[in-house]
Amino acid sequence: MSRGNxxxxxxxxxxxxxxxxxxxxxSGWVDDKPLINKIRRLARVSSRENLLDIAxxxxxxxxxFTGRAKYVVGLDICPKMAAxxxxxxxxxxxxxxxxxxxKNDSFDACVCRQGMQFMExxxxxxxxxxxxxxxxxxxxxxxxxxxxxxxxxxxxIQKLRNPARKNFFLPGDFARLMRNKSFADIEASGxxxxxxxxxxxxxxxxxxxxxxxxxxAYVNSSRIFRRLHHIEFKDGDIFDSMKMVIVRASKRKGA
Numbered sequence: 001m002s003r004g005n006x007x008x009x010x011x012x013x014x015x016x017x018x019x020x021x022x023x024x025x026x027s028g029w030v031d032d033k034p035l036i037n038k039i040r041r042l043a044r045v046s047s048r049e050n051l052l053d054i055a056x057x058x059x060x061x062x063x064x065f066t067g068r069a070k071y072v073v074g075l076d077i078c079p080k081m082a083a084x085x086x087x088x089x090x091x092x093x094x095x096x097x098x099x100x101x102x103k104n105d106s107f108d109a110c111v112c113r114q115g116m117q118f119m120e121x122x123x124x125x126x127x128x129x130x131x132x133x134x135x136x137x138x139x140x141x142x143x144x145x146x147x148x149x150x151x152x153x154x155x156x157i158q159k160l161r162n163p164a165r166k167n168f169f170l171p172g173d174f175a176r177l178m179r180n181k182s183f184a185d186i187e188a189s190g191x192x193x194x195x196x197x198x199x200x201x202x203x204x205x206x207x208x209x210x211x212x213x214x215x216x217a218y219v220n221s222s223r224i225f226r227r228l229h230h231i232e233f234k235d236g237d238i239f240d241s242m243k244m245v246i247v248r249a250s251k252r253k254g255a
Contacts, residue, residue: 011164012077012078015163015164016205017078018203018204019205020058020081020084023057027200029195029244030060031060035193035244036060039061039113039139040064040068043139043248044109045109046070049069049108049109050070050073050108050109051069052074053065053072053074053110053111054097054100054111054124055112056076056085056092057082057085058085058088059084059089069109071090071091073091073092074089074091075094077095077097079094082094097112097123097128098120098127099127105132105133106131106132107132108132108133110131110136110137111138111141112128112138113140113141116167117168118166120166125178129182129183129251134251134252134253135251136250137248138248138250139248140174141191142174142244142245143242144244144245145168145169145170146228147170149225150229153217153222154168154225155168157217160214161201161210162205171188178247182252183250184250187249190243190244190245192241193241194241196238197214198238200240215238218231218240
């Protein structure tokens with residue numbers, strides 16, 4: 001790993017180390033049971049199959065598969081985040097998604113929720129494809145803009161909240177990227193998560209200056225952004241209907 005990439009990696013670990021203790025309370029989607037259940041249903045994992053949860057974080061997704069999959073493996077780069085996932089997966093590895101420490105054709109399914117925005121997409125998707133068995137499924141769930149009309153403002157707010165973010169997504173991005181990586185049976189669906197902005201920005205990794213910039217971005221947001229996101233200012237808080245995109249695909253049989 002180059003010195004520059006190593007610096008980025010250490011910055012990302014530091015960021016999530018500061019967030020780890022409060023992470024489960026930092027967003028509504030973290031513990032959203034309908035969203036977690038949707039990811040679980042799309043994965044279609046049986047008791048004979050092995051599952052990989054990339055960017056396991058505090059283990060909310062992995063936990064949904066424990067007792068349903070034969071074996072659940074989690075992976076993260078942040079030790080403090082992964083510590084909160086202890087007991088929610090059969091085994092947890094500290095490693096990069098861009099260089100997975102697993103043999104080819106190791107897993108029947110792979111899930112990743114809110115992790116790909118911090119990764120080198122080309123390398124991470126190639127590695128997911130490599131470690132999946134032929135016919136294996138992958139489910140990716142990530143925050144996106146509604147489209148080009150709100151993307152500039154949505155991406156600004158996302159960047160202010162999380163300066164470690166590398167990638168910003170439009171709804172069709174993952175399907176396109178996965179086609180380029182030879183994934184098959186690609187299906188995409190949307191999910192709306194209603195978030196309290198006060199809660200969304202209340203974590204130990206955001207200083208007051210950036211919190212104020214986020215609030216200001218909402219106050220000064222365009223009419224079309226407010227309409228698409230159903231922005232509501234109420235009781236000193238701001239409420240935003242954020243869009244997530246869930247993509248399911250499979251590794252081609254015979255690959």
